[in-house]
Amino acid sequence: MAREVELKFIGADYAALRERLQAEGAQSAGRHLERNAVYDTGEGTLRSARMLLRLRRRIWADRTQALMTLKCPPAGAVPAGVKVWDEEETAVADGEAMHAILTGLGYRPAFRYDKEREDWSLRGVHVSLDRLVFGEVVEIEGPQDDIRAVAALLGMTGCETSTATYHDMNRAWRKASGVPPCDDFMFDDEEVGRILDGLRHPA
Template identity: 45%
Template sequence: MALEIERKYLEVDFDSLRRRLRQCGAQGGDVHLERNRIYDLPDGSLRAGHHLLRLRSQEWPDHAQNVLTLKLPPVSAPDAAFKVREERETPVTDAAQMHSILEGLGYVVRACYEKIRETWRLEHTSIDMDIVPFARVVELEGPEEEILRLEALLGLDDVPVSTQS
């Protein structure tokens, strides 16, 4: 059981951000493909209750992994500066079989999306650069005070911010 604290940044110049990350000594830069399936019950009660059940498959050139995640309702207000939620995750060895299990339990896929994700790590914060069909988004996940400090250090303090999923 972990508390997820994150903030998303829109309209970021990825090349400039990469340069700043390297200058700051960030580790990473690995790029992978993510496939995400969001599940709900037929009556939509998970979404209505602000829960999120996701099966994510991640593929790198040399390996792959799958993760089942349950995100509980946000503990932060909708207009808060950060999205804060309890997140429960477990590795899954066979995504197709887990999908079959979830369907057998009555869950249905409500959304599917892919993204290209480039992941960096600086101090205790994860910096993800995501390319999705409708946007390019940067996500900082870590302690609130560190996110704010890195936001300024990385030149993200003047770009639009979102706490939406």
């Protein structure tokens, strides 16, 4: 399995961050909408094993892509201060067919979540500017030392960092905000329409 190493940064100024990315020669892959479903058995077998099985649909202005991902606890020693998974991921031709296969095997969506993501690449590190129901989070993925170096280069050393999953961040936000508990964190239909319109007709 491939090793995924990442760290989240909270409180970044996105307008200033985009300027720094451009000034440093980062390559932009544009924005897209992500719609995710995380699957498990009714007994929560995968969650108990700290495994994640996810079907993701990525939507751009001119195309869509479905991705199937399995994340597992990392084997062997892992660096401290970052989130680490062992991961396998592959594109699938038909997301609906994949959903039917998973449900046919006894898996069900345990929770669903949406994300508006803007992707950049800089010095071999992947920088994602994410917007979710509960706020904006920058996710940087790459070798541990490179994550910190790129964050410093982009002026993010003062940002709060987190190794929490978005699922856990949603739960914490709901508790702190007095919002009723819910594992799903999805944009409403109006917001999805606004995002899709913005992808098709960028300002």
